[in-house]
Amino acid sequence: MEVATLGGGCFWCTEAVFKRVKGVVSVKPGYSGGKVPNPTYEEVCTDETGHAEVVQITFDPSVITYRELLEIFFEIHDPTTPNRQGNDVGSQYRSIILYHSEEQKKIAEEMIKLYERKLGKKVVTELVPFEAFYEAEDYHHDFYDKHKNYPYCKLVIDPKVKKFMKNFPDKASIRI
Structure with a gap:
């Protein structure tokens, strides 16, 4: 198993x-x-901790590669807008890749260049070495699956999940 740590809003x-x-x-x-x-x-939302909202992903590289995870990552958020995703504004919503190895760093650098060419814009995704991960409070876990009718879920998360399902049907494990 391998670990990826990514922040995309x-x-x-x-x-x-x-x-x-x-x-x-x-x-x-x-x-x-x-x-x-x-x-x-609450502290992260003050914009004073320096932290971003991220997910720590444990994955089987024989099924999905780090490069494929990054492709999904770049497709489901806007990596060209600093400190913002849609109406979510603040440095905690920045685009960030925290690499766990030199190989992950190399792949991320390649993907950033690829997406700059693809999008025709500068990708502002931070690329930094992983140092620490602090798990979010319990009420943040599985938020979408527990609150699908919540307006934020309907308006913001649903379109991202549907975009993933449409653009990566061979990578999807669950249908909604």
Whole structure:
């Protein structure tokens, strides 16, 4: 098994998508990329901890590769907008890849260049070494699956999950 740590806006969104990917064993929402140990959601929302909302993904590389995870990552969020995804604004919503090895770093660098060419814009995704992951509070776990009728889920998460299902049908493990 391998681990990937990615931030692409609200972790409710990224968790909902990556939970539906074949080869993904677990997805945990949390905080990473900052300097404050054991931050709370409220602290992260102050924009003062340096942390981003991220998901930590444990995956089987014989089923899904890190490169394929990054392809999904870049397709389900806007990597060209700093500190924002849609109406979610703040540094905690920034696009960030926290690499766990030099190989992950190399692949991420290649994917950033690929998406800059594909999108015709500068990709602002931060690429930094992984240091620590702080798991989010329990109420953030499986938020989408527990609250599908919540307006945010309907308006923001549903389209991302549907986009993933449409664009990556061979990678999807669960249909909605």
